Amino acid sequence: MRLEIAGHVIEAHSVGGIETSFQVPSFDCNLDIGRCPPPALRRSRLFLTHAHMDHAAGLPYYVAMRAMQNLSPPKIFCPAGIRDELYQILRLWTQLDSSADRCELVGINPGQRFALGGDRYVEAFRVPHRVETLGYCLIRQRRKLHPRYQGLNGRALVEKTQQGETIHTVTNIPEICFPGDTNITVVEKQPLVRTARLLLLECTFIGDRPGPTWARKGGHIHLDDLAERAELFENEAIVLTHFSRRYTPDVIRKAVRERLPAKLLERVQLLIHEPA
Numbered sequence: 057m058r059l060e061i062a063g064h065v066i067e068a069h070s071v072g073g074i075e076t077s078f079q080v081p082s083f084d085c086n087l088d089i090g091r092c093p094p095p096a097l098r099r100s101r102l103f104l105t106h107a108h109m110d111h112a113a114g115l116p117y118y119v120a121m122r123a124m125q126n127l128s129p130p131k132i133f134c135p136a137g138i139r140d141e142l143y144q145i146l147r148l149w150t151q152l153d154s155s156a157d158r159c160e161l162v163g164i165n166p167g168q169r170f171a172l173g174g175d176r177y178v179e180a181f182r183v184p185h186r187v188e189t190l191g192y193c194l195i196r197q198r199r200k201l202h203p204r205y206q207g208l209n210g211r212a213l214v215e216k217t218q219q220g221e222t223i224h225t226v227t228n229i230p231e232i233c234f235p236g237d238t239n240i241t242v243v244e245k246q247p248l249v250r251t252a253r254l255l256l257l258e259c260t261f262i263g264d265r266p267g268p269t270w271a272r273k274g275g276h277i278h279l280d281d282l283a284e285r286a287e288l289f290e291n292e293a294i295v296l297t298h299f300s301r302r303y304t305p306d307v308i309r310k311a312v313r314e315r316l317p318a319k320l321l322e323r324v325q326l327l328i329h330e331p332a
């Protein structure tokens with residue numbers, strides 16, 4: 057499904073327990089790889105939140121198909137604690153398919169930030185789930201000439217820089233935040249989740265069974281958790297994803313309409329895949 061939202065175009069695939077993968081051309085990246093949907097091959101980076109099969113199964117396929125199509129080896133970021141196991145999987149697959157390990161696999165820790173070229177960055181943060189999980193925030197840096205230097209010509213600005221003066225102010229704009237699979241506590245603990253312009257947030261469960269307590273124990277979010285914390289979200293837009301297959305599209309739409317306060321509902325878009 058193609059989304060045009062908060063200034064970004066995103067290709068989205070997300071059904072709880074089946075597949076989760078987003079393609080973000082503005083940052084040339086995939087957020088999770090799912091079963092490697094075809095548009096994922098065009099993106100040269102992958103930010104992998106965790107190794108559950110519905111988020112990570114397409115990894116060897118992604119690496120091998122990019123090699124087969126003579127595309128550059130992808131750069132793959134993953135939680136540091138699972139990096140070696142993922143590397144072994146790719147190495148073993150290499151014995152069967154000579155191209156499956158042509159990639160750069162980078163294990164990262166919560167709080168680490170990587171430059172992505174130009175004015176773009178990614179920052180990883182810890183996420184509470186059943187296995188080691190990282191969330192990612194895609195960040196744009198906006199540099200503006202400091203007001204005190206406005207009106208100076210180019211040569212004067214170069215001189216100021218050569219004299220060691222910082223002539224720009226830098227603002228970090230969290231553009232897209234993706235915690236992956238998580239329970240609700242990530243919203244309270246991580247400011248990037250609350251402030252990113254666009255939040256891609258799982259909402260696996262709605263209704264009474266299973267309820268919020270069970271959802272939290274299982275490392276997932278329940279719709280009631282969101283309703284209770286509606287005031288915390290400062291995001292321009294929120295895409296709710298990863299709904300369990302046990303709910304029909306109509307049941308999901310009705311529950312969201314009825315339970316979310318208007319102030320949150322007006323910024324929410326649902327990612328629901330209609331049954332085939």
Ligand SMILES: [Zn+2]
Nearest residue numbers: 106108185237
């Ligand atoms: Zn998971």
